[in-house]
Amino acid sequence: MIITTLGATVKRAAKRFLSSLPALFGVLVFTFLLMRVLPGDPAVFFASGPNAGKAEIELIRKQMGLDKPVPQQLVYYLYDLGRGNLGNSIMTGQSVTKDLRDRLPASLELTFSALLIALVFAIPLGVLAALRPGSLIDHGIRLFCALGVCVPTFVSGLLLIYVFYYLLGIAPDPTGRIDIFTSLPPSRTGFLLVDFLLAGDVSGWWGAFKQLILPAVTMALFVIAPLARITRASMLVSLGSDFVRTARSVGLSWWRIVVTYALRNAILPVITIAGIVFSTMLGANVLVEKVFSWPGVASYALDALLSSDYAPVQGFVLLMASIFVIVNLVIDVLYGIADPRVSVG
Amino acid sequence: MRVRDCKPLLGLVAAVALLLAAAPVKAQTRAETLRYVTGASVNTLDPNVPGSTREAFAVSLSTYDRLVSFGRKQLNGKWVFDLDKITGELAESYEVSPDGMKLTFHLRKDAKFQDGTPVTAEDVKWSLDRAVTAPVLGKAQLLTGSLTSADQFKVIDPLTFEVTLPKPDKLALPNLATVYPIIINSKLAKANATPEDPWAINWLKEHAVGSGAYIIESFKPGEQVIMKRNEAWNRGTAEKAAFFKRVIVQSVPEPATRANLVERGDADLVIDLQASDVQSLEAKGTLKVISTPQYNALTFISMNNRIPPFDNVNVRRAIAYALPYDDMFKAALFGRGTPLFGAEWPDGQPTSGAYPIAQPVKLDLEKARGFLKAAGMPDGFSTTFSFNVGQASTAEPMSALVKESLAKINIKVDIQKMPDAQMSTQINEKKLPFFTEGIVAWLPSTDYFYRNFYIGDQRWNYSSINDPELTAIAQEARFEPDKAKYEQDGKKLNAIHFAEMPQIPLWQPSQDAVMALSVEGYTYQFHRQVDYRDLSRK
Numbered sequence: 001m002i003i004t005t006l007g008a009t010v011k012r013a014a015k016r017f018l019s020s021l022p023a024l025f026g027v028l029v030f031t032f033l034l035m036r037v038l039p040g041d042p043a044v045f046f047a048s049g050p051n052a053g054k055a056e057i058e059l060i061r062k063q064m065g066l067d068k069p070v071p072q073q074l075v076y077y078l079y080d081l082g083r084g085n086l087g088n089s090i091m092t093g094q095s096v097t098k099d100l101r102d103r104l105p106a107s108l109e110l111t112f113s114a115l116l117i118a119l120v121f122a123i124p125l126g127v128l129a130a131l132r133p134g135s136l137i138d139h140g141i142r143l144f145c146a147l148g149v150c151v152p153t154f155v156s157g158l159l160l161i162y163v164f165y166y167l168l169g170i171a172p173d174p175t176g177r178i179d180i181f182t183s184l185p186p187s188r189t190g191f192l193l194v195d196f197l198l199a200g201d202v203s204g205w206w207g208a209f210k211q212l213i214l215p216a217v218t219m220a221l222f223v224i225a226p227l228a229r230i231t232r233a234s235m236l237v238s239l240g241s242d243f244v245r246t247a248r249s250v251g252l253s254w255w256r257i258v259v260t261y262a263l264r265n266a267i268l269p270v271i272t273i274a275g276i277v278f279s280t281m282l283g284a285n286v287l288v289e290k291v292f293s294w295p296g297v298a299s300y301a302l303d304a305l306l307s308s309d310y311a312p313v314q315g316f317v318l319l320m321a322s323i324f325v326i327v328n329l330v331i332d333v334l335y336g337i338a339d340p341r342v343s344v345g
Numbered sequence: 346m347r348v349r350d351c352k353p354l355l356g357l358v359a360a361v362a363l364l365l366a367a368a369p370v371k372a373q374t375r376a377e378t379l380r381y382v383t384g385a386s387v388n389t390l391d392p393n394v395p396g397s398t399r400e401a402f403a404v405s406l407s408t409y410d411r412l413v414s415f416g417r418k419q420l421n422g423k424w425v426f427d428l429d430k431i432t433g434e435l436a437e438s439y440e441v442s443p444d445g446m447k448l449t450f451h452l453r454k455d456a457k458f459q460d461g462t463p464v465t466a467e468d469v470k471w472s473l474d475r476a477v478t479a480p481v482l483g484k485a486q487l488l489t490g491s492l493t494s495a496d497q498f499k500v501i502d503p504l505t506f507e508v509t510l511p512k513p514d515k516l517a518l519p520n521l522a523t524v525y526p527i528i529i530n531s532k533l534a535k536a537n538a539t540p541e542d543p544w545a546i547n548w549l550k551e552h553a554v555g556s557g558a559y560i561i562e563s564f565k566p567g568e569q570v571i572m573k574r575n576e577a578w579n580r581g582t583a584e585k586a587a588f589f590k591r592v593i594v595q596s597v598p599e600p601a602t603r604a605n606l607v608e609r610g611d612a613d614l615v616i617d618l619q620a621s622d623v624q625s626l627e628a629k630g631t632l633k634v635i636s637t638p639q640y641n642a643l644t645f646i647s648m649n650n651r652i653p654p655f656d657n658v659n660v661r662r663a664i665a666y667a668l669p670y671d672d673m674f675k676a677a678l679f680g681r682g683t684p685l686f687g688a689e690w691p692d693g694q695p696t697s698g699a700y701p702i703a704q705p706v707k708l709d710l711e712k713a714r715g716f717l718k719a720a721g722m723p724d725g726f727s728t729t730f731s732f733n734v735g736q737a738s739t740a741e742p743m744s745a746l747v748k749e750s751l752a753k754i755n756i757k758v759d760i761q762k763m764p765d766a767q768m769s770t771q772i773n774e775k776k777l778p779f780f781t782e783g784i785v786a787w788l789p790s791t792d793y794f795y796r797n798f799y800i801g802d803q804r805w806n807y808s809s810i811n812d813p814e815l816t817a818i819a820q821e822a823r824f825e826p827d828k829a830k831y832e833q834d835g836k837k838l839n840a841i842h843f844a845e846m847p848q849i850p851l852w853q854p855s856q857d858a859v860m861a862l863s864v865e866g867y868t869y870q871f872h873r874q875v876d877y878r879d880l881s882r883k
Contacts, residue, residue: 038767039767039770039771040764040765040766040767040768040769040770041766041769041770041773042766044766044769044770044773044804045765045766045769045770046395046396047395047396054803055484055485056395056482056485057773059395059480060395060396063395090388090395090396091388091396091567092386092388092566092567093388093389093394093396093397093550093551093566094566099566099567102565158599158601158602161601161602161605162605165605165609166605166608166609169609173606173609173611173612174602174605175382175595175597175602175606176568176569176595180380180569180593180595181374181375181378290598290599291599291602292599292602293595293596293597293598293599293602295565295567295568299598300567303567305764306734306735306764306766307765307766308764308766308767
């Protein structure tokens with residue numbers, strides 16, 4: 001029974017994935033055209049040496065394939081894409097595929113950690129607020145959430161750096177994923193926390209963890225609010241429902257009522273929001289990445305955009321769109337686990 | 346569960362043991378390591394690749410040798426590069442023939458590439474051939490020194506190399522000391538060349554195969570470069586290897602973080618902090634701050650001399666007298682630099698033939714109104730003033746002041762802040778009427794500035810000026826051997842500049858190098874980056 005459900009889920013998930021391919025293609029073509037419509041000629045920008053003239057500009061234009069008409073460029077791009085080649089970045093001098101492969105784990109690791117921290121704080125806070133609506137605790141939590149959302153991430157990031165690195169000296173210098181003097185573990189997953197564990201290097205793991213904690217908290221602060229608010233709202237509905245009243249009347253333990261019955265029923269909207277928050281964070285954490293010199297995809301894409309380096313921007317948008325599709329799928333599957341009545345369709 | 350518990354514990358014990366063992370070694374290497382942080386990044390190991398960044402130039406200075414290099418001199422108590430003193434790098438000595446048409450280089454007998462093979466004249470020939478024939482950046486640069494064709498380079502014997510010039514060009518030799526004409530290990534490069542890429546441009550982007558002072562240990566484009574010392578290198582001024590055993594070049598995009606790092610002693614050197622941070626760090630006195638006016642660079646307010654109303658010289662003059670120079674200088678740079686305004690020219694003639702020269706202009710709204718009336722526009726006009734995002738920290742406060750001041754003479758200004766790529770495109774297409782930009786010359790001589798920035802229908806001629814007299818004098822001055830005559834030519838050019846006012850020189854911003862007290866030997870270089878070979882720790 002379980003296996004058949006699982007099989008069906010996978011089948012439906014695959015079907016759903018296939019149906020999202022046209023959308024991905026649309027995003028692809030749209031970004032491609034958008035980049036070329038935007039003012040700003042990358043060739044001119046990159047040919048900015050003290051002596052670069054027309055010849056250099058032409059050279060770079062040719063190197064980027066911009067000397068051909070746009071439809072032809074698009075065909076070439078799609079052809080390359082079909083062979084897994086996203087083009088080359090002039091900014092880093094590398095292939096975009098390699099850049100993204102190197103940088104995506106950094107962004108993912110940061111986002112996952114931030115989301116985890118956010119959930120760990122937001123759900124209990126939301127539940128607490130829902131248990132005593134209108135009380136001092138509720139208002140306190142509301143204030144905390146409001147502050148988290150109000151303060152832009154680069155401000156809270158710089159503030160955390162100032163306190164923990166500059167004043168107290170507890171945090172390591174905020175420059176990337178690992179102390180510059182530490183050697184990297186052999187790359188297996190790209191997630192440093194996992195790779196260090198696999199390599200059995202505990203001090204390395206601790207180093208990477210210390211580097212990660214400030215940026216993760218910075219990002220988490222920003223997203224605790226929506227998560228806590230939605231938890232509170234859906235907990236309120238759930239706590240006021242008939243089944244909780246019944247559970248109370250039969251004298252079930254407090255823990256069981258709140259966690260097993262109320263929270264489990266309230267969790268669906270939280271998962272939805274968490275999924276959306278995750279996707280947004282991954283793309284929008286550019287400020288955090290900049291402040292902490294985190295070598296992630298978002299800051300990469302921003303730099304590329306500023307210098308009109310087409311291939312990285314296109315690659316980034318494609319990547320984000322694919323991740324969005326995958327996250328949505330995962331959420332749908334999680335729905336099924338949280339609430340067996342829901343099925344991926 | 347229990348078995349799994351053991352693993353981290355064992356790991357912990359091992360880690361502690363490792364830490365204890367490694368700690369003293371680490372402390373020692375920290376003093377011998379230079380950690381340099383920057384907002385930019387290194388994107389290639391070959392500075393010739395189109396699109397390579399200034400940080401990439403700096404790295405290539407340390408990984409490759411050139412035939413010759415610039416000496417250094419003291420300017421107002423600070424070390425700067427010296428264009429007039431060219432010393433051998435891979436060349437032990439060089440001779441210039443009496444007619445100035447032939448340069449002969451004698452290579453060092455002991456010079457070896459980083460793979461241990463000797464540097465020969467064949468390598469020099471291949472490398473310079475590449476710089477003038479391959480589609481690389483070196484081509485346009487070497488052109489300015491009359492180095493244009495592979496036929497000019499000749500191997501006499503394995504240690505002697507000859508360059509022939511079509512005319513005695515005084516910039517030929519200095520050009521060989523610039524960033525691009527690196528001497529590459531030609532055997533390795535050729536072995537990795539392909540039919541489509543005979544000059545191994547793609548391969549050299551990722552591999553540094555030179556004879557330089559530092560060997561690349563790891564290169565992560567856009568993040569960091571770690572280099573270790575080449576113990577065999579002896580081309581430094583003191584005839585010994587470089588001081589630091591290791592150099593780390595790390596990208597830290599946030600300027601406030603860079604300031605924190607250097608203040609806490611985690612970074613040793615940074616040259617691109619915000620002026621306000623430099624100000625406060627200097628006041629604290631716990632760091633060394635060396636501010637050198639970038640005497641080969643300057644910032645302008647440019648006007649497109651072909652777009653009305655800026656095609657009228659009186660409009661340009663009106664603007665020149667309506668700018669609040671002192672306030673702009675303070676707001677944009679906190680006064681950190683050399684002003685190019687407010688000079689006194691006693692008889693109305695330039696006091697020197699050097700470029701840039703401080704202009705005899707200052708804020709004088711009455712005069713500005715007079716010029717505007719003479720231009721037939723007493724009621725003013727509307728225009729846009731553009732700057733790029735990359736310069737926002739200095740250009741933004743400045744443009745607000747420009748707008749405010751010009752409003753007083755009825756010129757209405759709309760400020761446009763543009764992404765860098767968009768701005769350079771618009772400049773290249775000559776579409777911007779009024780904007781601020783900077784220029785830099787590696788080999789800053791008066792004729793070079795005028796030839797590159799005031800002539801022709803090309804991007805660097807920001808003002809799009811087309812003045813036949815200026816063009817003729819500048820072209821002639823290039824090959825003028827007589828110093829007194831050259832000075833006269835320079836004065837003439839400066840006089841034309843002031844009369845025509847194609848664009849308004851504002852200032853030469855300072856390069857603020859902030860470093861740990863222990864770091865010594867910092868020298869301001871023509872490429873405006875740090876030459877890591879100059880540095881040591883006391």
